[in-house]
Amino acid sequence: xxxxxxxxxxxxxxxxxxxxxxxxxxxxxxxxxxxxxxxxxxxxxxxxxxxxxxxxxxxxxxxxxxxxxxxxxxxxxxxxxxxxxxxxxxxxxxxxxxxxxxxxxxxxxxxxxxxxxxxxxxxxxxxxxxxxxxxxxxxxxxxxxxxxxxxxxxxxxxxxxxxxxxxxxxxxxxxxxxxxxxxxxxxxxxxxxxxxxxxx
Numbered sequence: 453x454x455x456x457x458x459x460x461x462x463x464x465x466x467x468x469x470x471x472x473x474x475x476x477x478x479x480x481x482x483x484x485x486x487x488x489x490x491x492x493x494x495x496x497x498x499x500x501x502x503x504x505x506x507x508x509x510x511x512x513x514x515x516x517x518x519x520x521x522x523x524x525x526x527x528x529x530x531x532x533x534x535x536x537x538x539x540x541x542x543x544x545x546x547x548x549x550x551x552x553x554x555x556x557x558x559x560x561x562x563x564x565x566x567x568x569x570x571x572x573x574x575x576x577x578x579x580x581x582x583x584x585x586x587x588x589x590x591x592x593x594x595x596x597x598x599x600x601x602x603x604x605x606x607x608x609x610x611x612x613x614x615x616x617x618x619x620x621x622x623x624x625x626x627x628x629x630x631x632x633x634x635x636x637x638x639x640x641x642x643x644x645x646x647x648x649x650x651x652x
Contacts, residue, residue, distance in 0.1 A: 478605065479605060479606040479607045480605050480606070480607035480608055481607055482521075482551070482607055482608075482609070483551075484550065484551045484552055485550060485551075486546060486547065486549055486550045487521050487549040487550070487609050488519050488520045488521050488544070488545040488546070488549040488609055489545070489546060489549075490519055490545065491545065491546070491633075492516065492517065492518040492520070492545065492633065493516070493517040493518070494514050494515070494516050494517075494616070494631070495514065495515045496514060496515070497512040497513060497514050497515055497615060498515060499512060499615075500512050503617075503645065505536060505591070506535060506536070507535070507621050507622045507623070508535075508536050508619050508620070508621050508622075509619065509620050509621075510591070510617040510618070510619050510645060511617060511618045511619070511620075512615040512616070512617055512645070513615070513616045513617060513618060513629055513631060514615065514616045514629075514631060515614075515615055515616075516612075516613070516614060516615060516616045516642070516644060517611075517612075517613045518543065518545070518588075518611070518612050518613075519545065519609065519610070519611045519612075519652070520543035520544055520545040520549065520609070520610065520612075521543065521544050521545070521548070521549035521607070521608070521609050521610075522541055522542070522543060522604055522605065522606050522607060522608050522609075522610060523541075523542040523543065523544045523548070523554070523559050523566075523585065523606065524541070524542040524559050524560065524561045524566065524606060525539060525540070525541050525542070525561070525604060525605075525606060526539065526540045526561040526562070526564075527539050527602075528540070528564075531564070532625060533564070533589070533627065536591055536619060536621075536627075537589045537590060537591055537627075537643070538590075538592070538598070538601075538602075539590050539601055539602070540561060540564060540566070540587055540588065540589050540590065540641075541587075541588050541590060541604065541610075542559060542561055542566040542585065542586070542587050542588075543585065543586055543587075543588055543610075544584060544585040545584055545585075546580075546584040547576060547580060547584055548581060548584040548585040549609070553575055553576065556570055556571055556572070556574075556575045557569065557570055557571070558571065561587065564587070564589070564641070565587060565641075566585070566586070566587030566641075568581060568585070579634075582633075582634065582635075582636050583633045583634050584633075586630075586633060586640070586641065586642055587640070587641045587642075588612075588641065588642045588643075588644055589627070589641050589642065589643045589644065590612075590644055590646050591617070591619075591643065591644065591645045591646060592646055593614065593645055593646055593647045597646050597647070597648075597649060600649045601646065601649065604651070608651050608652075609651070609652040610649065610650070610651050610652070611648075611649065611650040611651075611652065612644060612646050612648070612649055613646070613647055613648040613649075614644050614645045614646045614647040614648065615644070615645045615647070616629040616630075616631060616642055616643060616644060616645075617629055617643055617644075617645050618643070619643065627643055628643070629641070629642055629643035629644075630642050630643075
């Protein structure tokens with residue numbers, strides 16, 4: 453084959469793969485109602501042993517268990533954290549897991565942040581939106597978890613268990629987890645080492 457044919461075949465193959473990947477990750481449309489009524493459970497870390505993942509040293513800060521609806525997802529391959537955190541999920545629970553309330557919002561993720569914008573009048577207190585949704589940086593504990601996380605779809609209710617961690621890379625780069633659901637803005641994201649995952 454000449455170079456032009458090779459390039460054409462490559463472009464078509466990439467387009468087909470991209471289309472299939474988008475189809476596999478298409479959003480699901482669950483029934484109305486509060487789908488994830490429970491608050492996340494956070495407790496003192498039972499094991500504070502430092503974990504080594506590649507160039508990163510992870511320090512457990514708390515044990516964490518959450519069941520939430522996936523409001524949005526963002527995959528990262530090339531930013532400074534991608535080798536540790538390949539994906540972020542914007543998660544909602546309580547009122548922020550209900551279709552009827554979520555219909556009043558536009559939800560986006562970009563540059564490791566999650567943002568929401570009401571279409572009109574805010575349908576509930578701003579503090580309630582903040583305390584019932586969060587951008588969560590997900591660190592897969594192993595390849596099985598990595599594969600499961602990669603298949604999650606917007607609209608699904610997912611149960612994640614693991615540890616909230618701070619992390620430092622060998623070159624000095626670092627990231628710290630939030631330890632409260634009441635914060636917003638920079639530093640408000642949970643950094644979760646995922647050790648278990650179930651889709652409901």
